[in-house]
Amino acid sequence: MDLEWNQGADLKARRESELGFEIIEIGAVRLDSDRNVADSFHEMIRPQVFHKMNEVTRELIHINMRQLRDCRDFASVAESFLEWCGSDYIFCTWGNTDLIELQRNMDYYNMTHMSEKPIVYYDVQKLFSIAFEDRKSRRSLEYAIDFLNIDKDIAFHRADADALYTAEILRRIEDASVFHNYSYDTYRLPQNKDDEIHARFDDYSKYISRAFPDKKDALNDSSVVSTECFICGSPTRRKIPWFTSNSKHYYSIVKCPAHGLIKCKIRIRKSASDESLYVVKTMKQATPEMVADIMQKRRNAKNARKERY
Ligand SMILES: [Zn+2]
DSSP states (O other), X not given: OEEEEEOOXXXXXXXXXXXXXXXXXXXXXXXXXXXXXXXEEEXXXXXXXXXXOOHHHXXXXXXXXXXXXXXXXXXXXXXXXXXXXXXXXXXXXXXXXXXHHHHHHHHHTTOOOSOSSXXXXXXXXHHHHHHHSOSSOOOOHHHHHHHTTOXXXXXXXXXXXXXXXXXXXXHTOOOGGGGGOOXXXXXXXXXXXXXXXXXXXXXXXXXXXXXXXXXXXXXXXXXXXXXXXXXXXXXXXXXXXXXXXXXXXXXXXXXETTTEEEEEEEEEXXXXXXXXXXXXXXXXXXXXXXXXXXXXXXXXHHHHHHHHO
């Protein structure tokens, strides 16, 4: 799936609107279980919030307001789109922003929520990096298309074109283990402790907490700070207790009797839909370099504290 959106033409228009980005086009391609193209969806949307095209948007996507005048409104198109999706599907998007903006636009028009908890999806930009590059870099869609020698016979930055290009990249990933790396869209956070996410990937684990009103509440929660081994579930011994380097990131090193040193990292993040906070905790078996890095971070944090007093 790919979306195109417009934003306020000037600062005043942007400040006055509750909606940062107004979706003006939805494009999608359906791949079957063998990743063959089975169907497609494409529709442009009549704007109701911003009635002038932002300069950057216009130059990037080559859509003008006249083309959108006779289109259906967002709610009608989004409803058709979700109907087209059916009930058994997983979203695949280039990058991690489309699902956030889709849900934000749906909330703006008080539509029924797509989900009451985080949505599992594939970030194809991430999968491309894992399959073909270093796992960490994030490339443009055009870079990936060039890299894989895929024909560029249609212009980029339109929803139907970018959805098709994203599908073509997905089709070229041959190593099935790459598909272990699904993502969670956290626009809607886990509602309660039972819905919290405890995901296990090939070499690390990820925990996504429910929402907390503030950081103190989050850091007092036993699931947030717990450091049981992510591989065997055993209690661990604390080698370096939780400390913070910048009050957004917290680190700890623990030791499992069976699996050795484990690096634990907490990130405090702002909810995309309201003022609350949530926590993403990752755990990974620690190499000596990772341990040295954490120890350096702790020294830096201590020194910074001393300088302040
Ligand atoms: Zn263990």
